[in-house]
Amino acid sequence: MASQRTLARIDALAWTLIYGGLFLLVLGIASHDETRIGGWSLSVIGALAAVAGVVLIIVRSRLPQAPDSKP
Structure with a gap:
């Protein structure tokens, strides 16, 4: 179980x-x-980062939430 902080x-x-x-x-x-290689590099890195963020949202949705220990 993952904590609230995690x-x-x-x-x-x-x-x-x-x-x-x-x-x-x-x-x-x-x-x-202006610069083809620089533009493509930024585009590819940006797309990979956005996809990684979406994957993290999917992973986060599948993690069980720890119950609150406070009454």
């Missing part, structure tokens, strides 16, 4: 990867005209 960290990491990855993807697409 689940919160996974949530924060997942959304950071998704938003950061999408930002890098758009930045890579916008910079394709």
Whole structure:
């Protein structure tokens, strides 16, 4: 069972990867005209980060939640 703190960290990491990855993807697409290799690199890294964030959300949804010990 995962603690509340662990689940919160996974949530924060997942959304950071998704938003950061999408930002890098758009930045890579916008910079394709200036530098092709740099633009493609940013696009690929951004897409991979966004996919990793989605995978973390799926993993998070399958983790059992620890019951609260406080009454």
